[in-house]
Amino acid sequence: MNYWNHRTLVVHPSFEELSDFMLSLPQRFEQHEGVLIHDGRNKLRRLTYGGRDFVVKSFRRPIFVNRMVYGLLRPSKALRSYRNALKLEAIGVGTPQAVGYLNIRSGLLFDRSYFVTLASACTHRYEELLLRHFDCQTEVLKAVARTTARLHEHHMAHLDYGRANILFEPLPDGSVKVEIVDLNRMYFGPLDMKAGCKNLERLPASPAMHRILADEYARVRGFDPQQCYELMRAYRSVQPGQMEGEVE
Numbered sequence: 001m002n003y004w005n006h007r008t009l010v011v012h013p014s015f016e017e018l019s020d021f022m023l024s025l026p027q028r029f030e031q032h033e034g035v036l037i038h039d040g041r042n043k044l045r046r047l048t049y050g051g052r053d054f055v056v057k058s059f060r061r062p063i064f065v066n067r068m069v070y071g072l073l074r075p076s077k078a079l080r081s082y083r084n085a086l087k088l089e090a091i092g093v094g095t096p097q098a099v100g101y102l103n104i105r106s107g108l109l110f111d112r113s114y115f116v117t118l119a120s121a122c123t124h125r126y127e128e129l130l131l132r133h134f135d136c137q138t139e140v141l142k143a144v145a146r147t148t149a150r151l152h153e154h155h156m157a158h159l160d161y162g163r164a165n166i167l168f169e170p171l172p173d174g175s176v177k178v179e180i181v182d183l184n185r186m187y188f189g190p191l192d193m194k195a196g197c198k199n200l201e202r203l204p205a206s207p208a209m210h211r212i213l214a215d216e217y218a219r220v221r222g223f224d225p226q227q228c229y230e231l232m233r234a235y236r237s238v239q240p241g242q243m244e245g246e247v248e
Contacts, residue, residue: 010082011100018116021049022102025114029058046119053119054099057081059184061112076103077184078113084183085117091154093147094179096120115184120167122179127163130204136170138212141205143168143176145216148200151180152191153221159185162202193223197231205236 011019028034034047034056043058059077075083078101085098096117104111126144129137144166151157158165160182167179191199196217205213214229 006105008103008105009100010079012098015099018049018099022100022114022116025056025058025102025116026104026112029056029114055096055117055119057115059113059115076101076110076113078103078115080186081115081182081184084186087156088151088180088183091150091156093150094177095183096179096181120179120181122167122169122177124168125164126166126168126203129209130163134170136174136176137209139174139176140168140170140178141209141212142216143178144203145213146220147178147180148196149217149220152196152199155188155190157187157191157195157199158183159187160202161199163204166203193221193228194231196221196223197228198235200232201235203236205232207233210236 007023009019009022011022028047029043029045034045036043037046037055038044041060043060045056045058047054047056057078082098082101085095088095089098096119099116099118101116102114104113124134126140128134129140134140147166148161158180165180165182167181169177171177197214200213200217203213210232211229214232215225217223218225218228
């Protein structure tokens with residue numbers, strides 16, 4: 001092992017044959033392979049390998065101080081994403097199937113990390129509910145509320161629970177499949193009614209949409225629907241804040 005250019009690779013047991021593909025990710029990103037899905041602080045690319053489609057998130061190199069911290073003390077964002085995906089899978093909350101992650105370190109300094117999933121079968125994002133009409137909108141909102149309630153009942157909350165991180169797909173039987181993405185920032189701990197409703201503050205919604213979300217969320221968790229509705233409306237109307245226990 002070359003300590004000064006150390007790579008840590010973890011591949012899900014179901015995808016052990018993808019080790020070479022995982023190790024080739026830095027070169028594939030440098031060559032702009034595949035389809036660029038998102039280009040911001042981090043980059044998302046859709047890559048095809050062995051006849052299957054994958055989504056790879058490349059996390060940007062941290063600032064110098066954090067390169068030391070991630071190199072020695074803290075798990076990388078890719079590692080956290082992988083662990084959190086397995087936790088969601090364990091409690092029956094939808095998220096794209098985790099394939100693995102790759103960390104790259106130069107000496108004691110953390111460099112980059114990559115998190116890989118199978119491409120989601122969900123073709124829509126929550127934000128589309130604000131842009132066009134869906135006949136299944138009520139069921140989508142109920143499914144989002146149930147998914148959120150299940151997370152909260154298991155003492156978990158997504159800390160960037162926004163319009164782009166909730167995927168959905170109407171199914172032939174009339175139900176709706178929901179998947180949560182971008183999992184590196186999660187809160188772990190009890191969530192009462194106020195904390196649970198506050199976790200939805202980043203989701204834009206009309207009063208009618210909030211009513212559906214509140215009624216279903218309250219039904220699953222045994223809360224008062226009117227109180228949940230009022231809390232969701234109030235939290236959405238103010239600047240989103242940071243939940244206690246948030247992990248950056």
